[in-house]
Amino acid sequence: MAKAPVLTPQADDFPRWYQDLITKAELADNGPVRGTMVIRPYGYGLWERMQQEMDARIKQAGASNAYFPLFIPQSYLTREAEHVEGFAPELAVVTHGGGKELEEPVVVRPTSETIINEYFSKWVQSYRDLPLLINQWANVVRWELRPRVFLRTSEFLWQEGHTAHASYEDARDYAARIHTDVYGDFMTNVLGIDVVLGRKTAKERFAGAINTLTLEAMMGDGKALQMGTSHELGQNFAKAFNTQYLSKDGQQELVWQTSWGVSTRMVGGLIMSHGDDNGLRVPPRLAPVQAVVLAIKGDDAVIAKVREIGDRLRAAGVRVTVDDRTDTPFGRRAVDWELKGVPVRIEVGPRDLENGTAMLARRIPGGKEPVAVDTLPEVVPAVLEEDQALLLAQSRERRESRTADVTTLAEAAEAAATGWARIPWSELGPEGEAKLAEQGVTVRCLIAEDGTVPTADDAPGTLALVARAY
Amino acid sequence: MAKAPVLTPQADDFPRWYQDLITKAELADNGPVRGTMVIRPYGYGLWERMQQEMDARIKQAGASNAYFPLFIPQSYLTREAEHVEGFAPELAVVTHGGGKELEEPVVVRPTSETIINEYFSKWVQSYRDLPLLINQWANVVRWELRPRVFLRTSEFLWQEGHTAHASYEDARDYAARIHTDVYGDFMTNVLGIDVVLGRKTAKERFAGAINTLTLEAMMGDGKALQMGTSHELGQNFAKAFNTQYLSKDGQQELVWQTSWGVSTRMVGGLIMSHGDDNGLRVPPRLAPVQAVVLAIKGDDAVIAKVREIGDRLRAAGVRVTVDDRTDTPFGRRAVDWELKGVPVRIEVGPRDLENGTAMLARRIPGGKEPVAVDTLPEVVPAVLEEDQALLLAQSRERRESRTADVTTLAEAAEAAATGWARIPWSELGPEGEAKLAEQGVTVRCLIAEDGTVPTADDAPGTLALVARAY
Incomplete structure (x- = not known):
């Protein structure tokens, strides 16, 4: 089920x-x-x-x-x-x-x-x-x-x-x-x-x-x-x-x-x-909590280990929280950290102690795998930098794939139903802008062909970026 | 004059x-x-x-x-x-x-x-x-x-x-x-x-x-x-x-x-x-600017030297500002930093360059003396700690010397004309408190005889600290 x-x-x-x-x-x-x-x-x-x-x-x-x-x-x-x-x-x-x-x-x-x-x-x-x-x-x-x-x-x-x-x-x-x-x-x-x-x-x-x-x-x-x-x-x-x-x-x-x-x-x-269907995903450079170390069960050795890992990550410059609230079920806590979008979860249970490993779950790409505890102070910062870049790449990919180059007002309005449209400002002008506005579509900004900021509205080659907006 | x-x-x-x-x-x-x-x-x-x-x-x-x-x-x-x-x-x-x-x-x-x-x-x-x-x-x-x-x-x-x-x-x-x-x-x-x-x-x-x-x-x-x-x-x-x-x-x-x-x-x-008659005095641990390095005159060697000193003090962990605005007269700038209460001023002129020294002015105790430039990264942090302690000592000295131990309401009111009074709370009570209030004097707080915080108003030996207040 x-x-x-x-x-x-x-x-x-x-x-x-x-x-x-x-x-x-x-x-x-x-x-x-x-x-x-x-x-x-x-x-x-x-x-x-x-x-x-x-x-x-x-x-x-x-x-x-x-x-x-x-x-x-x-x-x-x-x-x-x-x-x-x-x-x-x-x-x-x-x-x-x-x-x-x-x-x-x-x-x-x-x-x-x-x-x-x-x-x-x-x-x-x-x-x-x-x-x-x-x-x-x-x-x-x-x-x-x-x-x-x-x-x-x-x-x-x-x-x-x-x-x-x-x-x-x-x-x-x-x-x-x-x-x-x-x-x-x-x-x-x-x-x-x-x-x-x-x-x-x-x-x-x-x-x-x-x-x-x-x-x-x-x-x-x-x-x-x-x-x-x-x-x-x-x-x-x-x-x-x-x-x-x-x-x-x-x-x-x-x-x-x-x-x-x-x-x-x-x-x-x-x-x-x-954000995605499981919650927020916070970019590591912003995150108030970059990594959370979770005790799966409340036995003393596990608690001691998560605290030790927390200290070692902190010493490696990671903003870390230790979650040893084992009176709350592990599953509920894991879902909560996922919802909050903490980039890295490190999960430690009794079996991990025997192996000298911990489970490393990555919120941004998703997925988890066991990692040797001793390597965490190197692995975690590297993973955080990787995931920071990944979020930016995903943001760029979305913007590029959902922006259409168009030449008419009708095409611009259509593209704005699902994404953005780029249209020569000379084709649109203040009148076209007013017509689009009637349909709830606005000119978000003017950009130059090479992606820079135009110095005037009527600079040759200026493009209008058109979209529905919050 | x-x-x-x-x-x-x-x-x-x-x-x-x-x-x-x-x-x-x-x-x-x-x-x-x-x-x-x-x-x-x-x-x-x-x-x-x-x-x-x-x-x-x-x-x-x-x-x-x-x-x-x-x-x-x-x-x-x-x-x-x-x-x-x-x-x-x-x-x-x-x-x-x-x-x-x-x-x-x-x-x-x-x-x-x-x-x-x-x-x-x-x-x-x-x-x-x-x-x-x-x-x-x-x-x-x-x-x-x-x-x-x-x-x-x-x-x-x-x-x-x-x-x-x-x-x-x-x-x-x-x-x-x-x-x-x-x-x-x-x-x-x-x-x-x-x-x-x-x-x-x-x-x-x-x-x-x-x-x-x-x-x-x-x-x-x-x-x-x-x-x-x-x-x-x-x-x-x-x-x-x-x-x-x-x-x-x-x-x-x-x-x-x-x-x-x-x-x-x-x-x-x-x-x-x-504060004193020359302006504010900011405690070094608080100060947004702990030391200012002033160019007395605008010649190139002086400007280069104040910037170098600024960099060296910054590297020593001092919050420092370099003042090389030599189009404003030196005297006016010095008075302004004094008004603002920056704890340490380091003044550099052409003659100092020859001697490898700078003039170190201390806002908190007052006075100035020449110091070898090379020693500034050690001298300045030490001076700042000394002056931090000095401010606290002066504050304590004032409070102690201007607090009178009294036993009657009349004495308390009199002492409050120039300082604070300590009076047994049992002598004063809410009625005495109300009478003092008519004269603009209030019970600032209750303290225990040993200086700790009483756990109740009627704890034996409780003293009232009485003063005029802002």
């Missing part, structure tokens, strides 16, 4: 599989206020590792962390016309504080361009103060009518970078640097997701930006997820907040700015990129 | 000195909404280091990080009677979301006992799920009528731990473990502040707790600052949220709980503990 599946199979109902996995792997729960979420310890552990890896890259790019208030005076939002138009429908508004009605209602930040510019305009005096490179890790609120855990939540966690530069070129180059060296490098080499780096069309730009760079990933069902964005803000906010500096020539000049962010949405992207 | 002081001297006006320092050392600004603050990069760097050190200790104590929503249904707050009474006057309330009035207003979390218990009651089923040890790093909002940057702000950053246990004893021991092994160890050995660990009186307990443990520090002006608290919640929230588990005996039992937190208020405590 076949076992009942732990999760709804992906092929039966992908959204339900996603929700099942999040619940059963104990990643998150829905919050009590509609659209909010509770991130449980294992899910938060994934986010913490993302933060560590990202934070190191952000600092490497020269930015410093700071913290700006959660509450923004409503009047700030209205100073940049496109910005307020973009965010007004999503705002949460505080009207009462300390038992009294407030004189001016305050908005819970949906993003911090406005309040940060208020301070940049005080801090920046001269060209010596530039570039000013700031990042913050924070929660933001955007009221969400169709929430989905991690992907679209009324409150989410993110980092938002905000910078001011002396010239257009410097700002442009910094937005591009974050796009490739921080986000692109992290998503490709840590998350193991084969993201496409491109440029948003005018329609899809951030509210207040002159250019938005994006990273798009293909999920297991062929749909696209925007994993992060880096914006050139031009001088739009500088004008609204009068953020000026004294140039070397003694002139007052407006600064040029960027902003850029990634959020807990990446956890959703991770799940839908790498 | 004497230089004009950079800061208002402490002796002239301590509160103004504090505000001056925060502004001039670029630690924080006031936010636009009353009582909020902008934490600038250097101030946030101090908080980040506090987070790192604390987070490691919290994980060592077995707790895992998670994240609960910012927004709490108003109805949750009212379930625990004392809790709502304590927090109602400080709440910020969201009444509108996504352009509509909400059916039920939501509260911006002032603390998360209620919402966390709602989930604990789902997650905890059996004794196997206990203890459940959770921590979160988050922002919270408590509307503040008399705000002061870092010390009392309407929004602040903190960690809040929340745990559930099978027995009273286990919860009690865990609250005590956090009090001593996490908070006490961190504040003493990293912050270099000679905190007193004690127990709050019933009047000063957290709203909803059966016992509150506290850490109290003496500031430079002799007043007290509560640096952190760890609460035994008993079964108060468990009753309100029906948080039960199936015991080994097959009985449904209510859990026993703790909660504990420290916040960005510690940055204020750091400033007022260690």
